[in-house]
Amino acid sequence: MTANPTSALHLDEPYARPILIDGDRDLASVTRRVCGVVEAPKPPRAWYIAITITSAMTVMLFAMVAYLIVTGVGVWGNNSPAFWGWDIVNFVFWVGIAHAGTLISAILFLLRQKWRTSINRAAEAMTLFAVCCAGLYPSIHVGRVWLAYWLFPVPNQMQMWPNFRSPLLWDVFAVSTYAIVSLLFWYMGLVPDLATLRDRATTKLRKGLYGFFALGWCGSARHWQRYERAYLILAALATPLVLSVHSVVSFDFAVSQVPGWHTTIFPPYFVAGAIFSGFGMVVTTMVPARELFGLKELVTLKHLENMNKVILATGSMVGLAYATEFFIAWYGGNPYERFVFLNRALGPYWWAYWLMVFCNVVAPQFLWFKKIRTSLWTMFVISIFVNIGMWLERFVIVVTSLTRDYLPTSWGYFKPTAVDVCTFAGTFGLFLTLFLLFCRFLPMVAIAEVKTVLPAAHPHGGHGSKEGAHHG
């Protein structure tokens, strides 16, 4: 790690294009390395071990969901006064994680941040899988799952129509729009790479399957021209969604009148937290994945370091938001608001609050040190803290406000049940199972896009080439 070629990034020479890929940097080797993961006759042994565990957890999730549907929502810990419990906590947690993928693929694309090309595919896949886990919760917490279609404005014999003034309905549209756009964006980016896999396939089955999903891509200039244009349009469509989805999720709280929820800081605070948690999860999964599948030269330490910088920035924003909430509670002078925040820090859930502050505000500050943000172990540990901290943040927001609001006679203490815990663990199983299957059967790195940052794509001074450094 000491002789890392990323040091070739000359900050004193502003015209230099940074080296984004290590190792062999010709076009064919990129294809070989990425397709090699998919085409290897057998995945690494660790993959088998991992998917055995995660698929068992997924089965547990399905069992818990089936138990819930057959028995009723009473199997969870939600009860008066905490009518929202882990279901909403976990929903917000997973939706938050879903934010990194689209930020990397859309916003960084529009900002011409070329380093995104190595990680956008995997991050977008994580977005989709996290949305799957998130979407599960609202649809099962309605209780009568078979009536979940009532969420959508479909004319029916009951003359029942969704309440368009309710942020919960905005949420349905925000999250489903996000899921659809993310899926389209991810799939469209996959098409040229699927065609590569199709062309390299040796068995009929692979040729057929990859061929079907490659939609007849033949790499003609017209295809590329349309592809680039469509990609730009989708990026422009997805960019506002990165900001809007978690803003709408925050409205679920902010539009209500519960003290601790009814604050205008919620939308930006939630968006910063979502990006923070999303990048945390990307680091958590990419650090082992690049080791396991030998992609260290494509997903370099430079990429991880950049993501750690985003974690540091958004983590600091989240910390600022926590401080602002306290300041406004004091400065605003509303006694209920003041009580809620004192109760958060010193009440029965003090442990969750201070653990959250440690994980979200203190832990990321270590990333100021280059040694720490470029070491795999330290960044992995910090990213785990971020995951825990952001889950606790949602827990603190949902539970402390609900269990102690205006009426002391109806205060309570929320306790999750075993079903709550197993369902949440199960969503991790689902998320990781989908991710492991993705790693094995689809190109984890955007082959076509990575090629655009290689020297061969820039004959007159490309990324990290010697000529480029002096050329300008």
Next chain:
Amino acid sequence: MNFFPKWCNGLRTLAGAGAAAAGLYVVALVAYGASPKTLNVGFAPEQPVPFSHAMHAGELGLDCRYCHTTVEHGARAAIPPTETCMNCHTRIRPQSELLAPVFASWSDGASVRWKRVHDLPDYVYFDHSAHVTRGVACISCHGRVDTMERVRQEQPLSMGWCLDCHRNPTPNLRPPEFVTAMEWTPDRPAAEIGAEIAQAKNIQPSTDCSTCHR
């Protein structure tokens, strides 16, 4: 190698139209296909005894309340016990084979197993007396039973159908003394009469969820 032959290009417009049609189809399926208007109206099960409302209520002119005694006082319009039938049928056609289940019930005390025609879901609270005493006629919901050989469901009894009347009850209100009259026709516009009755009886039907779902 390309998986898709060239003629697939022609399918693209078809695929778009197909997707749009599929969306419309789902909406239409929920809105019309799954509606009680489609599923339930016209339901007329065969009864253990071919009791003819057309003969009893129409030809003979029995009042509805002769058999359905509780309709003005209770939530349910009672299905008459065998004893009510036997008020007449001890003398009239006492040998009829069609009436065999009634006589069997009379001798062993077990009820005749009538099949229910108008069946609301269990989560709906409906009170006949509340409607009948305010002047909602039998025919508004049950149709011209006096012309039915076998009783059939005339109205959808869907939630939307209930709400239509709860939102605007006046066209279905008549002086309570005529609620069971099958051929009563208003001499003035029905809504006008209904408005007067609504005024006099302070009829303001609620559309809160808890009105019917208690």
